[in-house]
Amino acid sequence: MDNPYLHNPDAAAKNPPTRGFTENLGLGDLVRRSATENLPPPKRELTPVAKLIDVSKCIGCKACQSACIEWNDTTPAIEENVGTYMNPHDLTPEMFTLMRFTEWVNPETENLEWLIRKDGCMHCADPGCLKACPSPGAIVQYSNGIVDFIHENCIGCGYCIKGCPFNIPRVSRADHRAYKCTLCSDRVAVGQGPACAKACPTQAIVFGTKDDMKKHAAGRIADLKSRGYENAGLYDPEGVGGTHVMYVLHHADKPHIYSDLPDNPVISPIVLAWKGVTKTAGLAAMGLGAAVAVLHGLFARANRVTAEDEANARRALRDDVPGDRI
Amino acid sequence: MSDITPIERGDAITPGEPPVVHRYRLETRINHWINAVAMTLMVLSGLSMFHPSLFFLTVLFGGGQNTRAIHPWIGVFLVLSFILLVTQFWRANLWNRSDTAWVAHSGDLVLGHEEKMPEAGKYNAGQKFIFWAMVILISVLFATGIVIWNQYFSDLTGIEFQRFAVLVHSVAAVGAIGVLILHVYAAIWVRGSFHAMISGSVSAGWAWRHHRKWFRQLAALAGGEQKRSGVQ
Numbered sequence: 001m002d003n004p005y006l007h008n009p010d011a012a013a014k015n016p017p018t019r020g021f022t023e024n025l026g027l028g029d030l031v032r033r034s035a036t037e038n039l040p041p042p043k044r045e046l047t048p049v050a051k052l053i054d055v056s057k058c059i060g061c062k063a064c065q066s067a068c069i070e071w072n073d074t075t076p077a078i079e080e081n082v083g084t085y086m087n088p089h090d091l092t093p094e095m096f097t098l099m100r101f102t103e104w105v106n107p108e109t110e111n112l113e114w115l116i117r118k119d120g121c122m123h124c125a126d127p128g129c130l131k132a133c134p135s136p137g138a139i140v141q142y143s144n145g146i147v148d149f150i151h152e153n154c155i156g157c158g159y160c161i162k163g164c165p166f167n168i169p170r171v172s173r174a175d176h177r178a179y180k181c182t183l184c185s186d187r188v189a190v191g192q193g194p195a196c197a198k199a200c201p202t203q204a205i206v207f208g209t210k211d212d213m214k215k216h217a218a219g220r221i222a223d224l225k226s227r228g229y230e231n232a233g234l235y236d237p238e239g240v241g242g243t244h245v246m247y248v249l250h251h252a253d254k255p256h257i258y259s260d261l262p263d264n265p266v267i268s269p270i271v272l273a274w275k276g277v278t279k280t281a282g283l284a285a286m287g288l289g290a291a292v293a294v295l296h297g298l299f300a301r302a303n304r305v306t307a308e309d310e311a312n313a314r315r316a317l318r319d320d321v322p323g324d325r326i
Numbered sequence: 327m328s329d330i331t332p333i334e335r336g337d338a339i340t341p342g343e344p345p346v347v348h349r350y351r352l353e354t355r356i357n358h359w360i361n362a363v364a365m366t367l368m369v370l371s372g373l374s375m376f377h378p379s380l381f382f383l384t385v386l387f388g389g390g391q392n393t394r395a396i397h398p399w400i401g402v403f404l405v406l407s408f409i410l411l412v413t414q415f416w417r418a419n420l421w422n423r424s425d426t427a428w429v430a431h432s433g434d435l436v437l438g439h440e441e442k443m444p445e446a447g448k449y450n451a452g453q454k455f456i457f458w459a460m461v462i463l464i465s466v467l468f469a470t471g472i473v474i475w476n477q478y479f480s481d482l483t484g485i486e487f488q489r490f491a492v493l494v495h496s497v498a499a500v501g502a503i504g505v506l507i508l509h510v511y512a513a514i515w516v517r518g519s520f521h522a523m524i525s526g527s528v529s530a531g532w533a534w535r536h537h538r539k540w541f542r543q544l545a546a547l548a549g550g551e552q553k554r555s556g557v558q
Contacts, residue, residue, distance in 0.1 A: 035378035067399055134375045135390050155390030157375060158476030163491045171416045171476055176391060268486070274493040282500040283377045289504050293511040301438060310344075310531030317345060317530060 025142050025189035034133035046144035050210040051183060051194055052116050054220055054248040055258065056229070057204035060085065060099055060116040067199030068097045071184065075142055093172035096181040097196060100259035117247070117258040118196070118205065121168045121181035123147045125241030128267035129180075131275050133164025138178075145210065145244035150183045151177045163275075165240060165265040183244065202233035213246060218246045239266035331425075331447025333540060334418050339548045341531070347544065350526045354414050358523055361411055364404035365506065367524045371397040372499055398475045405468050408460075415457060418448045424539075425451035445538040454508050463502040470495040 028043035069076060074094040083210060085101045090134075097120035104113045127147045130139040138153035139160065149160075149169070156176030160169040169178045184194035193207035206216060217234045224232035233252025235262040236242050247261070336351035338474040350358070371393045374383035409544040427444045434442040435452075449457070473483055473491035483491070513519040518532045533541035 035381060037378065134378065134381065136378060136381055151392075155375075155384075155394040156476070157394045158474070158480060159492070161476075161480075162474075162485060162492055167485060171480070172478070176395070176477070192359070192418050253495075268489050270486075270489040270493050274489070274496055278493065278496050278500070279377055280548070282496060286500060286503050289507045293507050297511065297514060300515070303440065305518060305529060305531040307531075309535040310529065313530035313534035313541065314345070315339070316534065316542070317339065317548070 010258055014168075023189050025140070025144070025148075025185055029142045029144070030140050030142045032127070033137050034130050034139040035136040036048055041049050042143045042145070044140075046142065048143075048145045048210040049183075049188065049208065049244060050145070050213040051123075051197060051205060051207045051245045052213040052248065053219055053245065054204045054206075054217075054221070055115065056132065056232075056248060056250045057202045058099075058116045058118065059202055059204075060101065060114075061201060062087075062099050063199040063201055064118055064196035064205060065095065065097055065099060068181075069095070071187070072096060073196035091119065091168060091170055091180075093170045093174075093177075093179040096179065100316055101257050104257050115258050117261060119168075119259065121147065121183070121245065122166050123181075123183055123244035124165070124241070124265075125243065126267065128163035128165050128240070128263055128271060129160035129169055130163070131267060132159040132271055134159055142185070144188070145190065146183045146185045147244075148182050149178055149180060151179075154178050163267065165262060165267055181245075202244040210242075210244065217246065217248050224248070235261070237262070237265050239264050329423050331420070331422060331449060331539065333448055333543050334414075335446065337540070337544055339544045340488050341548060345530045346527045347530055347541070348526060349522050349533075353527060354411075355523055355526055357407060357411050357414065360407045361404065364400055364407060367400050368397065368404055369503055369506065371400065373503075376496060376499070395477070395492065398471060398477075401468065401471050405464065408464055409468055412461060419454045419457040421454060421458075422452075423455060428452075440535065443543075446536065446540070447541045447543070448537060452512065456505055456512075459505045460502065463498050463505065466498040467495060467502060470498065 024046060029046060030039060031042055033039045047245035055097055068074075074096070076088050076092055076094040080087060082089065086099065088095050088098070091098050097118055100117045100119050102115040102117075104115050105111070106113050123146055125145065127139070127141060128145060130141060133139045134157060135153050135155045137150055138155065139147065139149055141147045154177040156178065157233075158169075158171050158178070160178050161167070161171070169180045184192070184196075187194060194205075197205040197207040206213065208216070214234065214236070221232045221234060227297045229250040231253040232248070232250050235249050235252060235255055247255075247258075249255060249258065251257060255263050334351075334354075336348055336354075338348045340346040340348065370383050371387055373380045374387075374393055375381075376408075381390070384390045384393040387396055395418070424444055424447070428446060431443045432452065434440065470491040472479055474488055474495060480488075513523070516536060518528055522528045522532075530541070533544070
């Protein structure tokens, strides 16, 4: 049974009952599993979900960060103020989401605009982290779109960081495992919305089916356009197959002004070359080399010293006059 | 470019019946096998993180976490012992004109007509290729390996550079494994080579057949007048 409470953009802010709801997001719901070929198809198709972050409604209160810390029971280190509201100074293994603050002067109006973007995992439909991961089952994607790290399978290599187009995962120096936003998969599995969406006082963060979130975004974008933000739009980048965390941006024509949100995120071609042709052709070349060596070793005549060689050598030693043949 | 491959320290012929040709000193052999063990561990742990079908190799190191943690440390150890190996081997592996001629005749070797080959010194052109290929590849693997050593050096470079490094690391590793296969294969195919790296010596016939120029250098030395030609 799919989550009936998803079909309400503000469902996460309410208290949907959990009774009567069958827990989902089990092994049967996987559509992708890292370093795993021939994954059996999922037993059912869950409705794709999405978190929508309306940047224009965000007041930068960081309630989402607090809720994230509380729900995930992490303890980010207390840092020092370095002249920005951003705290901590970057995503960390203990801080899965982060308000990034940008002071931007709009060249058209010469107004100072305070851009606040809640950074975190975008839950790409085509996740670069999962493509790069060498450990079977350390990164999985559920049929509802959530990309999750399964920490017991993580080996701590940091390949996910190299695969990610958004620079999101962080490897803990303490337990050597990679961490990022789970989209509260443990809450979604039992019919709840993500903790950040629940805590957001302005409903800048809403959660529901991806279709509903797109509809909700369309209303917000129309509203922004009517108020002069003619470039307002939805950030659901095609380069990674779309994302299950989307933004409403008032300046959707230039995502980079929001603390370097990539304009056209794609999995790096270097990562594709590494995890594509290098991995496949490399293994084939090594296997072929080893096979040829074994076959030649078994069937070709060995290069042996003959009795003639020994006799020639002894003759040379006997006859040798110093220096005459060098 | 000189035409003579120098002999190495400890190379000598002990006359007798049979005569014994000393090829590798004890310290060289010990260091070679330390390298061999370290390299094998690097290959096994590296391959397990290279292709999912080889991930099972992590059990040899006590799981994925341990494999990831130990691989770079073995690498550091390998580089140290390899530097020592290079100091022992580099002079006799310098390329010279006769090596180029040897390469031109390498078809004869594969077809089993070694007698048609130009006479080789202490190391033939194939061995020199393996030596220098390993020098280059291990250097590249070490440099790129440091860049992607997440535990200590993840903050040293940007992500784009790390992506590039991990790609180069993989390609270089595939190349190094290819060279390694060639090396091990040649050592087994040319009977007596493996034994030489264990006992340190070869028969006079072996030296005559495979490294005749070197054999003649040693014979000249053994001939009485301690001619220093080519001796380092």
